[in-house]
Amino acid sequence: MxxxxxxxxxxxxxxxxxxxxxxxxxxxxAPHGFLALTGLHWLDDRPQRFPDAPGAWRTDAAGVTVVLDDGEELIVEGTPVRGEHRFGVLPERGGVDAVWGDAVIEVAKRGGHDIVRPRHPDAPLRTAFxxxxxxxxxxxxxxxxxxxxxxxxxxxxxxxxxxxxxxxxxxxxxxxxxxxxxxxxxxxxxxxxxxxxxxxxxxxxxxxxxxxxxxxxxxxxxxxxxxxxxxxxxxxxxxxxxxxxxxxxxxxxxxxxxxxxxxxxxxxxxxxxx
Structure with a gap:
């Protein structure tokens, strides 16, 4: 009707x-909305570095881990982290937003796969929207x-x-x-x-x-x-x-x-x- x-x-x-x-x-x-995405990075058990996020990233049965270089820092749930940080096992369609300067590094699980998806406010898609x-x-x-x-x-x-x-x-x-x-x-x-x-x-x-x-x-x-x-x-x-x-x-x-x-x-x- x-x-x-x-x-x-x-x-x-x-x-x-x-x-x-x-x-x-x-x-x-928004500054860290979907138009701010700059990469979609699929993780495996090999450490990987990405141009739009700090550190080396990997995942295994224990969940997602990042190893930050000297001088690099992420803010995770309000707490500064340096060196190695374990995000643990993420729930499907769940995730954590880690702050890196004016960017947000989304660490998430989608379709059973762990991903890293950086969001930068100066992403061209966002600034030209x-x-x-x-x-x-x-x-x-x-x-x-x-x-x-x-x-x-x-x-x-x-x-x-x-x-x-x-x-x-x-x-x-x-x-x-x-x-x-x-x-x-x-x-x-x-x-x-x-x-x-x-x-x-x-x-x-x-x-x-x-x-x-x-x-x-x-x-x-x-x-x-x-x-x-x-x-x-x-x-x-x-x-x-x-x-x-x-x-x-x-x-x-x-x-x-x-x-x-x-x-x-x-x-x-x-x-x-x-």
Whole structure:
């Protein structure tokens, strides 16, 4: 069911969307946001040095270790470290941000692999960022659906923006809804915050006006009766839409919608130029 707004509320609807959009752009272009990435370094048991991070890095069964040269220092959880520092075993999709001067060295695990991803505020992608194109907000794309929880969360393996990498999520349920009388459904993953959901999807605009690989939509916790609102005006690009240094998940096969969702963020200018 599409939400119909009185004409008098359209201005407030648009203003709310603009505030959301500006917040998205500010987080993306923050000094250590995803536009500040300068490298995606995969670790193994051989010490490796990188041009955009200090020290020699390796990983093994005991986790990630860095050995800093004389005069080099990282700030890890507020504490200066020198020489050898052990980050230990990192959880999947977890990580630690170590401060190095005005940069942040992200140490993380993605798809079962330990990585180092430096973030420098003067990264060219960040300093040249001119904003993300988007469709004009339209209440037509605010849809009321129904969340149906699975009996048990279903482990769901999806691909990634990096070839050969896979992510596994425990999908708690699916969201059913209609667009123009056509029944559709999206498998949902856990979102950021208690009860929240995240859906990854493509649609008929993908690769045309929107990023080909994926878009994401964050959903508030469903109501007690399962009612949930999908505001496709707030469909966002994941970091991989801007940079090849991201490991973003791809949507599950069933989340490839056969309709054109002409709402939300479009293909970034950076990707068009690439």
């Amino acid at each position: 599409t939400v119909q707004l009185p004409t008098t509320d359209l201005q407030a609807f648009t203003q709310d969307w603009l505030e959301w959009y500006r917040g998205q752009e500010e987080r993306l272009a 001119a904003g993300t194109p988007a469709y004009a907000p339209d209440p037509r794309w605010v849809v009321t659906g129904r969340y149906r929880a699975f009996d048990e969360p279903r482990p769901t393996t999806v691909g990634a923006a990096v070839e050969g990498l896979e992510h596994v999520y425990d999908a708690p349920g699916r969201v059913e809804f209609e667009l123009d009388g056509r029944p559709l459904a999206l498998t949902a993953f856990p979102g950021h915050g208690p009860g929240r959901l995240l859906v990854l999807f493509t649609d008929a605009t993908s690769g045309v006006t929107t990023y080909a690989a994926n878009r994401a939509l964050s959903l508030d916790p469903p109501a007690a009766d399962g009612t949930v609102v999908l505001d496709f005006n707030r469909a966002t690009n994941l970091p991989c839409a801007y940079t090849d240094l991201a490991t973003c998940p791809l949507p599950p096969v069933e989340n490839r919608l056969p309709v054109a969702i002409e709402a939300g963020q479009k293909t970034p200018l950076e990707r068009d130029r690439a």
